[in-house]
Amino acid sequence: MTDRLHQIREEKGMMLLELLFMVPLISMLLIGIAAAFFLVLRLYFQDLSNMELEEQVRLGAANLVTDIRYADKAEIIQNGIRIWTRRRSIGQRWFDYQLKNPIYGGKIMKDGQPLTGDCMYGDIRITKFYFEKRNDRTVFFEIQAINKTTGKVFSLETGVFLQNQKND
DSSP, rough: HHHHHHHHHSSOOOOOOHHHHHHHHHHHHHHHHHHHHHHHHHHHEEEEEEEHHHHHHHHHHHHHHHHHOOOEEEEETTTTTEEEETTTTTTTEEEEEEEEEEETTOEETTTTSSSOOOSSSOOEEEEEEEEEEETTTTEEEEEEEEETOOOOOEEEEEEOOOOOOOOO
């Protein structure tokens, strides 16, 4: 019986050598897990930022397409386009779409109000806002933007046919 008690006392606890081996091993394992977690987190936010970039360009293009399609007339102005429309309540009116501050974070403005704006996950700048009128009823435009955080460039180019324009 005393031999059994003596044996239990000797086996209790960890040896110093085991402890010196396990602490660095467990800490390296935890550092590896933390590094992998932060890498995945960074990639997740980069993807969110790139999705915002595409969303901003598509939002601007969708608004432009809708307004140009149902416009009476469209004319190209400096850094943008003026779209003439007729509404029963207010008569004939125009909307100006312009690119403001292309060097310092360009934004597409519709009648002085930002159409594309600040983003939560990235530094997105509209770099190109180009219009070309091919004929009286067709307008082509290109919107290009860059995500300064990730370096991704997204561009959208399309043509729109003015459906409401009256033939003179």
